Amino acid sequence: MGCPYSEQIQARLWRGDPERGAFDVFAVLDGARDERIQRTLFRSPSSCCVENRRLSPAVRAAAPQLVRLRQREPILGQLLTGGWGESWGIYAISRGRRALEEIRRHFHSLLRVESEDGRALVFRYYDPRVLREILPTCSRGQLEAFFGPIREYWLEDEGGEALLRFTFDGKLLYRTRIDWPGGEEHERAPEPIAPYDA
Numbered sequence: 001m002g003c004p005y006s007e008q009i010q011a012r013l014w015r016g017d018p019e020r021g022a023f024d025v026f027a028v029l030d031g032a033r034d035e036r037i038q039r040t041l042f043r044s045p046s047s048c049c050v051e052n053r054r055l056s057p058a059v060r061a062a063a064p065q066l067v068r069l070r071q072r073e074p075i076l077g078q079l080l081t082g083g084w085g086e087s088w089g090i091y092a093i094s095r096g097r098r099a100l101e102e103i104r105r106h107f108h109s110l111l112r113v114e115s116e117d118g119r120a121l122v123f124r125y126y127d128p129r130v131l132r133e134i135l136p137t138c139s140r141g142q143l144e145a146f147f148g149p150i151r152e153y154w155l156e157d158e159g160g161e162a163l164l165r166f167t168f169d170g171k172l173l174y175r176t177r178i179d180w181p182g183g184e185e186h187e188r189a190p191e192p193i194a195p196y197d198a
Helices: 006-013 035-041 057-062 074-083 099-110 128-137 140-147
Strands: 027-030 046-050 064-069 088-096 110-116 121-122 152-157 162-168 173-179 190-192
Touching: 006 035, 006 057, 027 035, 027 110, 035 064, 046 099, 057 074, 057 152, 064 074, 064 088, 064 162, 088 121, 110 128, 128 162, 128 173
Parallel strands: none
Antiparallel strands: 027 064, 027 088, 046 064, 088 152, 110 121, 152 162, 162 173, 173 190
């Protein structure tokens, strides 16, 4: 599909906000979605596999991948151009400057969930189709665990027509939609969502 608003989204991710303070921008990408993801990440020195187990090269390539993004580097434009609307992954803004390994550990801690019958399952939170549905159903404790060192999650909407931002203030989850009707940026007021157990 490709993203017609790649430049605007990049500017949005790095837009100055006094509340943010210092921050880093990361992407968690589904290596199994498209072989172009691995080709794109091959050019980045700031990427790693979220899994920390020994994996075969083929399994490692299909596992979730983490990359630190830098403003005006071509990799983000390549990800948006190739993967927008294709559910390649999610974007995250950290609370303060964070080491890649710290963020990898955080995202690794979210990879496994337990089913009702006690089986360990892989949680594909890095798929935007999953994340945008799961976050509004989380308890406060789950949101605290999910956000951890992350201040904001950014992802494509259902049709790849808008950017969604999720933030959590410790009490409420907020979902904001940003789109560009006719090329003009439009940000809706943040929609507060009470945690499941509130």
